[in-house]
Amino acid sequence: MKPVRKAIIPAAGLGTRFLPATKALAKEMLPIVDKPTIQFIIEEALASGIEDIVIVDGKSKRSIEDHFDSNPELENNLREKGKDELLKVVEETTDINLYFIRQSHPRGLGDAVLTAKSFIGDEPFVVMLGDDLMDDDEPLTKQLIDRYNTTGESTLAVMKVPHDQVSEYGVIAPEKEVADGLHQVNSFVEKPKPEDAPSDLAIIGRYLLTPEIFEELENTKPGKGNEIQLTDAIDTLNKRQHVYAHEFKGSRYDIGSKIGFLTTNIEFGLKHPQTSEDLKKYIKDLAKKLD
Numbered sequence: 504m505k506p507v508r509k510a511i512i513p514a515a516g517l518g519t520r521f522l523p524a525t526k527a528l529a530k531e532m533l534p535i536v537d538k539p540t541i542q543f544i545i546e547e548a549l550a551s552g553i554e555d556i557v558i559v560d561g562k563s564k565r566s567i568e569d570h571f572d573s574n575p576e577l578e579n580n581l582r583e584k585g586k587d588e589l590l591k592v593v594e595e596t597t598d599i600n601l602y603f604i605r606q607s608h609p610r611g612l613g614d615a616v617l618t619a620k621s622f623i624g625d626e627p628f629v630v631m632l633g634d635d636l637m638d639d640d641e642p643l644t645k646q647l648i649d650r651y652n653t654t655g656e657s658t659l660a661v662m663k664v665p666h667d668q669v670s671e672y673g674v675i676a677p678e679k680e681v682a683d684g685l686h687q688v689n690s691f692v693e694k695p696k697p698e699d700a701p702s703d704l705a706i707i708g709r710y711l712l713t714p715e716i717f718e719e720l721e722n723t724k725p726g727k728g729n730e731i732q733l734t735d736a737i738d739t740l741n742k743r744q745h746v747y748a749h750e751f752k753g754s755r756y757d758i759g760s761k762i763g764f765l766t767t768n769i770e771f772g773l774k775h776p777q778t779s780e781d782l783k784k785y786i787k788d789l790a791k792k793l794d
């Protein structure tokens with residue numbers, strides 16, 4: 504069985520929910536406290552043993568490439584001033600095996616993944632979506648890799664969501680639980696209406712896929728929103744070989760919406776050594792003034 508070494512991070516979306524901030528700046532560069540969101544995703548990949556990462560990006564995304572490049576002027580400045588801690592922070596992001604593919608006409612998540620076909624070749628790989636930050640004892644991507652190492656089959660992460668929110672997600676129709684928290688799946692449905700949803704188990708942004716998914720993607724017609732949906736290709740792959748669903752039990756931060764982005768900043772700010780005390784005090788004082 505080939506090891507899982509590669510990751511695809513789709514980042515070609517226009518970030519319209521965060522306009523005007525995302526007119527010239529990539530959505531993935533918006534910070535949670537002091538770190539761009541995409542850096543959290545890359546750290547999860549590296550902590551899971553991923554060696555090569557391809558970012559599928561689009562227009563106005565140069566800031567992502569610059570962020571993971573060296574910046575000699577800044578580094579020299581920090582070195583001269585003896586700011587060693589900051590120098591370490593800046594240098595940390597330059598030594599990663601990162602590759603970029605530009606998707607000129609984004610046609611959906613499935614299309615973004617297909618763009619990376621030749622980069623991936625004939626190996627299992629992971630897809631990591633930037634709108635979901637995960638927190639657990641073990642990185643979620645590592646949990647998926649562990650599942651793959653026992654089953655040898657594609658596995659994606661799911662989580663129970665409130666029933667009235669299922670139409671924002673891909674949803675699974677679970678068939679049976681084959682191991683603790685691992686479901687064999689009957690079908691995968693992209694963004695069903697709540698009344699049509701086969702369960703409340705929603706696909707969250709981590710997928711481990713076998714390379715056979717590319718054949719399915721090549722034959723997938725535009726679906727929901729007239730986009731090539733990864734969920735649709737996964738549903739057909741599941742008819743050829745099992746695609747399992749792994750139930751994530753940790754915390755998920757949805758940073759793709761304004762409210763999720765704000766609350767995540769507060770939660771991470773409460774954990775950040777430089778802001779936690781002041782922020783806690785501020786929130787307590789503010790709470791007294793609200794109502």
Ligand code: G1P
Nearest residue numbers: 612671672673705706707708734
């Ligand atoms: C995408 C997928 C969807 C999945 C979701 C997770 O949707 O198409 O199946 O549940 O990510 O965040 P998007 O949020 O890009 O519309």
